[in-house]
Amino acid sequence: MLYKTFKGGIHPQTNKATDKKKIKPLPLPERVVIPVSQHTGKPSTPIVKLGDKVKTGQKIAEAEGFVSVPQHSSISGEVKEIAHYPHPVLGRDALSIVIESDGKDKWIKRKKHDYTKLARSEIVEIIKNGGIVGLGGAAFPTHVKLSPPKEKPIDTLILNGAECEPYLTVDHRTMLERTEDIIKGAKIIMKVLECDRCIIAIESNKKDAIEKFKNLIKDERIEVFTLKVKYPQGEERQIIKACLKREVPSGGLPMDVGVVVQNVGTVCAIYDAVHRDIPLLERSLTISGSGVKEPQNVKVRIGTILKNVIDNCGGYADGAGKIIMGGPLMGIAQYTDEVPILKATSGIIVQTEDEVSIEEEQPCIRCSRCVDVCPMRLLPCEIASYAEHHNFDKCEELDIMDCKECGSCSFVCPAKRNIAHLVKFAKNEIMSKK
Amino acid sequence: MEEKLIVSISPHIREDISIKRIMYSVVVALLPALFFSIYIFRMKVLTIVLLSIGAAVGSETLCQYLFKRKITITDGSAVITGILLAFNLPPDSPFWLPIVGSIFAVVIAKQLFGGLGYNFINPALAGRAFLMASWPKIMTHAWEIPTHGTLSGIDAITSATPLTVLKEAKGILADPLSSAQSIATAKQALFQLGSKTSLSNLFFGSVGGCIGETSALFLLIGAVFLLVKKYIDWKIPLSYIGTVFILTLFIPTGINSLFHILSGGLVLGAFFMATDMVTSPVTPKGRWIFGIGCGAITVLIRLWGGYPEGVSYSILLMNCATPLIDIYTKPKKFGVVKKKATTEENTKEKERLD
Numbered sequence: 040m041l042y043k044t045f046k047g048g049i050h051p052q053t054n055k056a057t058d059k060k061k062i063k064p065l066p067l068p069e070r071v072v073i074p075v076s077q078h079t080g081k082p083s084t085p086i087v088k089l090g091d092k093v094k095t096g097q098k099i100a101e102a103e104g105f106v107s108v109p110q111h112s113s114i115s116g117e118v119k120e121i122a123h124y125p126h127p128v129l130g131r132d133a134l135s136i137v138i139e140s141d142g143k144d145k146w147i148k149r150k151k152h153d154y155t156k157l158a159r160s161e162i163v164e165i166i167k168n169g170g171i172v173g174l175g176g177a178a179f180p181t182h183v184k185l186s187p188p189k190e191k192p193i194d195t196l197i198l199n200g201a202e203c204e205p206y207l208t209v210d211h212r213t214m215l216e217r218t219e220d221i222i223k224g225a226k227i228i229m230k231v232l233e234c235d236r237c238i239i240a241i242e243s244n245k246k247d248a249i250e251k252f253k254n255l256i257k258d259e260r261i262e263v264f265t266l267k268v269k270y271p272q273g274e275e276r277q278i279i280k281a282c283l284k285r286e287v288p289s290g291g292l293p294m295d296v297g298v299v300v301q302n303v304g305t306v307c308a309i310y311d312a313v314h315r316d317i318p319l320l321e322r323s324l325t326i327s328g329s330g331v332k333e334p335q336n337v338k339v340r341i342g343t344i345l346k347n348v349i350d351n352c353g354g355y356a357d358g359a360g361k362i363i364m365g366g367p368l369m370g371i372a373q374y375t376d377e378v379p380i381l382k383a384t385s386g387i388i389v390q391t392e393d394e395v396s397i398e399e400e401q402p403c404i405r406c407s408r409c410v411d412v413c414p415m416r417l418l419p420c421e422i423a424s425y426a427e428h429h430n431f432d433k434c435e436e437l438d439i440m441d442c443k444e445c446g447s448c449s450f451v452c453p454a455k456r457n458i459a460h461l462v463k464f465a466k467n468e469i470m471s472k473k
Numbered sequence: 474m475e476e477k478l479i480v481s482i483s484p485h486i487r488e489d490i491s492i493k494r495i496m497y498s499v500v501v502a503l504l505p506a507l508f509f510s511i512y513i514f515r516m517k518v519l520t521i522v523l524l525s526i527g528a529a530v531g532s533e534t535l536c537q538y539l540f541k542r543k544i545t546i547t548d549g550s551a552v553i554t555g556i557l558l559a560f561n562l563p564p565d566s567p568f569w570l571p572i573v574g575s576i577f578a579v580v581i582a583k584q585l586f587g588g589l590g591y592n593f594i595n596p597a598l599a600g601r602a603f604l605m606a607s608w609p610k611i612m613t614h615a616w617e618i619p620t621h622g623t624l625s626g627i628d629a630i631t632s633a634t635p636l637t638v639l640k641e642a643k644g645i646l647a648d649p650l651s652s653a654q655s656i657a658t659a660k661q662a663l664f665q666l667g668s669k670t671s672l673s674n675l676f677f678g679s680v681g682g683c684i685g686e687t688s689a690l691f692l693l694i695g696a697v698f699l700l701v702k703k704y705i706d707w708k709i710p711l712s713y714i715g716t717v718f719i720l721t722l723f724i725p726t727g728i729n730s731l732f733h734i735l736s737g738g739l740v741l742g743a744f745f746m747a748t749d750m751v752t753s754p755v756t757p758k759g760r761w762i763f764g765i766g767c768g769a770i771t772v773l774i775r776l777w778g779g780y781p782e783g784v785s786y787s788i789l790l791m792n793c794a795t796p797l798i799d800i801y802t803k804p805k806k807f808g809v810v811k812k813k814a815t816t817e818e819n820t821k822e823k824e825r826l827d
Contacts, residue, residue, distance in 0.1 A: 051486055205486065276807065289808040361479040368484040375478070388485070395479050396487055401548070402590035404492055407706070407755035415807040420755060421799070438806050446484035453490045454590075460482045 042243050044267035045277040047414040049447045051205050051270055051368065053244060054327075057334050058208040062216060062323045064338040065351045067144055071342030072124050072379040073099065073110050074135040078172040079179045080106035085136055091118045096147040096318055098168075099136050108170045108180045112138055113320035113340035115145040127345070127364045127378035128371060135379070138342070149316035154227045162231050162313060169312030170319045170382070175199060175210075175273065175302035176365055178383035181309065184301070185231050187294040193232040194297040197282055198225055198306055200241040200248065201266055201273035204366025206327045207386045210303050212336045213323055214241070214248040217307050218255050224310035225261060232299055237261040238282050239303075242268045270368060271445040275300045277414050289441050304385075319382055326352045330359030330389030339380050345387060346376040360392030368446045401454040409448035409458055415441050419448035423458040426465035431472075434465045442466065492589075495704050495750075496549030502695030503556050503745065509691040510684045514564040518684050521562060525571035526555030532576045536584035550589050554578050557597035560685020560741060561785065562604070563612065570611060574600040594792040595749045598785045605785075613637070634682045635675065635736045636781040638662055643727055667728045675735035686738040696744035705748040708760040709767075713743040716768025726776060739771065742784035752792040759795075759802040766791045 076082035083100035093099060093112040100110040119139045123132035154162060167182035187193055198221065202210040214221060225237045241249050243265050252263045264282050266272050276287045278300060285296040293300055301309075304323065311317040320341050327334040332353030339348055345362070349355060363370040364378070367388050409419040417438055425433040439462060448458040510518050533551040537544045558574050578600030583592040605612050642659035645651045651659075665671055674680050678688025685692070699705045714734055721733040733739070747753065747767050754763050767787045774783025 049488070051488070280807075286808045289806060291808065361481070361485065363483075363485050367486045370483060370485065372480045372483070372485065373478065374480050390485065392479065395481070395485075397479075397481050398487070401492055401545075402588065404495075404590045404750050405753075405755050406495070406750040408490075410755050410757075410804070416804045417806055418755060418799075418803065437803070441806055441808070450484050450486065451488050451490065453492050453495055455487065455491070457482060459484065 042265050042267040043240075043281040044269055044272065045280040045414060047412050047416065047447070048269040048271060048277070049412050049450050050268070051450065053268065054205045055208050055211070055244070056206075057325055057327050057336055058211050058245075060208075060212070060335045062209070062212050062336040062338050065343070065348065067114055067140060067142070068340055068343040068347055069142075070119070070137065070139050070344070071113050071340060072135045072137050072344065073113065073342040074124070074126050074133050074379065074381065075100045075110060076126070076129070076133055077110070077178060077341075077381045077383065078108050079177065080104075080108075080183075082134065083107055083110050085121055085134075087118045087121075087136065089118055089121065092116070093118060093138060094145050094147045096149070096320060098170075098318075099138075102167065106180055106183055108172055108182075109168065109318075110136070111170055111318040111320050111341075112136075113342050114138060114140045115143055116140040125375050125378050127373055127381060127384070130371070130374075151315060152313055154230065154313050157313075159231050159233070162227060165313055165316075166309055168318070169308070171305065171308050171312055172319070172382050173302055174304035174308060174322060174383055174385065176369065176383050176385055178381070181301070181305055184294075184299055185228065187232070187299070191294045192297060193234045193294060193299050194236060195283060195299075196225065196228055196232060196234055196237045197278060197298060197300045198237065198239045198303050199273055199275075199278055199300050200239060200245070200303045201278055202245070203242060203268070203270040203272040203274075204368055204370075204386075205270075206388050207325045207366050208327075209323045209325045209336050209385055211245050211248055213304055213307060214245070215251060218248075218251050220310045221303055221306050222252075222256060222258070222261065223314065224306035226258070227309055227313050228299070228301060228306065229260065234299075235260050238264050240264045240266055240278050240282050242266045242272060244268045270447065271414055271443070274414065274443055274445060276443065289438070322380070322382060322384070324380065324384055325386040326389075327386065328363075328388040328390050329394060330356050330361070330391045331387075332356050341382055342379045344376075345373070345378050345380060348380060348387065349376065349389070355389060356391065358391040358393065359389050361390040361395050363388040363390065368450065369444070398455040400456050403454055403456060406453060408451040408453065412447045412451050414445060414447065415443060417442060419458045419462065420456075422465070423448075423456060423461040426461040429468075431465055431469050434462075435469060439465055439469070492550075493548050496553055498699060498702055498704050499553050499745070500549060500556065502699045503553075503560070503685070505691040505694045506560070506685050506688060506741075507556065509678055509688050510560075510564070513678065513687065514684065518559075518564055520568065521564070521566055521571050521684065522556060522559040524568055525559035525562075525575045526552055528572040528575035529555035529558070529579050532579045533584065536580055537588070540584065542588060545589065548589065551579060554583070554596045554600075557595075557685070557746060558600045561597065561601040561683050561738065564684050566611065570604060570608070574604045577603045590751055592751055593795070594789055595746055595752050598746055598789050598792075601785050602789060634781065635666055635671070635680055635732070636775065639666060639728060639732075639736075640781040642666075646727075663727055667732055672731055672735060675732070680736075683738060683741075686741045689735050689740045692740045692744060696740075699744070699748075705744065706760055708757065709747050709753060709764040710743040712761050712764025713747055713767045713771075714739065716765045717772055720769065720772040724772070724776065733772075733775070737775075737782045738784040742771075742788055743767070746785075747788050747791070752795060754795050754798045754802065756799055756802040756804055758804070759798040762798050762802065763791050763795065766794065 081103040120137035124135040126133035171181040172178040446459040578596040582596040582599035645659040721730040770787035771783040
């Protein structure tokens with residue numbers, strides 16, 4: 040059978056060793072570090088002081104403007120510090136609120152909503168106040184995605200269950216364990232967007248999830264699409280192309296072609312926020328790689344320190360050498376394991392030293408393997424060569440700004456050139472000049 | 474963690490592929506043709522090939538040492554240059570010929586331009602062109618009759634390559650001063666060349682020719698291996714050979730199209746030299762154009778040029794056009810909508826009016 044897909048892309052070994060392991064809630068952390076910036080957009084502003092007693096779910100930092108989200112305390116206890124701590128994505132110390140647990144996990148008062156009785160704007164407000172961002176990795180504030188301007192009507196909602204990054208299985212498990220919640224969440228989003236088509240897009244290696252959805256969906260507006268196993272199938276533009284054959288215009292957004300894409304984990308968070316009044320204060324993630332003793336899927340409170348999570352997974356295996364936050368293709372290597380789990384942390388992969396391949400770069404032999412796999416149909420090898428010579432004008436001529444940094448080019452390069460890295464460097468240079 | 478963490482840039486996994494593996498796969502793919510060549514032309518061929526490889530690798534090492542570059546001879550690219558150059562030489566070549574050719578190929582065509590990845594023309598073909606220009610007699614008249622089978626019946630010209638026979642026969646036919654007897658011989662030669670026996674000889678390799686180009690079959694065995702491994706792109710050989718086939722089908726050449734495909738160095742050139750990654754376009758559309766260009770020039774040279782064979786010059790010429798082809802065949806990027814094109818047109822329009 041021919042599955043839906045896009046042109047280009049790569050086929051890395053999937054290494055999904057944890058797809059049969061249930062998501063295990065980890066014990067409450069004794070201390071959480073919650074950075075005020077965990078999302079794309081302006082950092083939030085702390086609204087608590089040192090020594091304040093906070094409850095689980097209490098707002099501790101307020102959003103700054105529209106493209107920003109608030110932060111919530113993920114445990115109950117006392118604010119111990121508001122200081123700069125290592126940040127896993129920014130790569131430097133960032134303002135964070137440190138809360139020490141009182142061990143009681145006392146929650147704020149919650150009230151259940153019936154979304155059918157809420158106005159669309161009220162739902163968006165709940166989602167914004169719930170601090171919800173895209174859980175797939177990009178951490179874009181969800182309420183912004185759910186507020187398209189009037190002139191851009193949305194006709195299709197795509198739930199992204201592709202999970203194309205190797206190792207990661209958390210979306211797969213979430214789809215199996217919270218199938219009903221995802222369907223309900225989808226209905227909430229469809230109401231907000233006033234669209235009456237929803238596609239749940241899942242890669243063909245998750246047959247059980249596809250079956251489960253097909254059995255449980257009682258709404259003819261919702262369909263399940265099976266996608267080909269390929270990276271970066273879960274990239275917004277590629278999944279839209281695969282499902283609907285529409286291409287998001289260069290420099291545009293999915294809403295320009297009438298589509299909103301939401302990660303399945305985000306949909307669960309939306310369901311929790313609207314139905315159960317629980318802000319985004321915990322998330323599931325995959326802990327995997329041969330550098331961890333017991334690879335598994337876990338549910339942790341936001342702000343839990345990475346090291347504690349690993350300790351709860353049996354600790355590091357012998358020879359562990361590299362910690363990657365996110366998947367192995369787009370994830371970020373950490374310089375310390377004292378970083379917190381963020382809202383958008385979909386996984387932690389620990390590689391052993393032998394697995395880490397840092398090979399010497401050789402000259403480009405123009406084999407064009409990168410051209411063949413580039414999902415944005417660019418010329419990565421040429422862009423990288425110009426970036427290397429700081430010829431950024433030429434990079435722009437070759438549409439460098441359309442690159443989504445998926446890293447497929449570096450993956451296939453026989454000369455082991457760091458093409459994606461050169462592209463990111465040039466993009467930064469170009470943006471800083473503007 | 475006690476020891477220091479390794480921090481490096483994403484992606485953190487890489488495909489199990491390297492330049493070395495691609496290069497040595499090409500070497501392996503050339504072996505069937507080499508073994509067959511040794512079988513029909515005896516050990517002298519092996520000596521020529523080894524001398525050629527030795528000169529290529531040696532001069533690459535020396536260059537990199539003198540230019541204070543990193544010594545990278547183990548990557549296998551010089552070995553390929555050596556083999557391909559030898560494949561383009563007559564089996565009766567004097568032993569200094571492959572050495573001179575390889576040195577020119579590696580030093581002038583490759584290292585002076587910056588080494589692997591920076592040469593703009595195929596080094597082996599550049600070496601062959603240099604030898605052709607310097608010692609044309611040796612390069613074209615040192616054909617030996619293969620020990621296993623000949624083009625029977627045309628004794629006077631059996632030692633020439635089939636393409637030379639074709640060229641000479643057509644020359645005789647075109648010349649009004651030719652005697653009736655020579656016209657008859659030429660006609661018979663053309664008939665012989667186009668016959669099934671001749672075509673099967675070309676395919677299995679019992680004809681005169683360069684070391685590596687006699688047997689299409691053994692070259693194809695290696696080519697299939699590279700195609701399956703995806704180390705060469707099928708677009709170039711297909712468009713190259715396809716163009717030659719179609720052009721010779723429609724232009725009256727005095728002989729059938731299959732002869733044109735199987736004779737000379739077309740199979741060797743299309744699968745092993747035109748597909749050289751460094752000197753061919755990187756864009757999919759560019760590769761079609763590259764192959765078609767190679768095919769057209771080959772036919773042009775074979776039918777109306779001064780040389781009987783045009784494969785090497787056609788590839789060299791298209792090598793030179795590669796940067797230009799790449800510029801004009803940039804793929805249409807993801808998400809280009811009509812709206813943007815019109816704004817571009819508008820600005821162009823404005824510029825024109827200004």
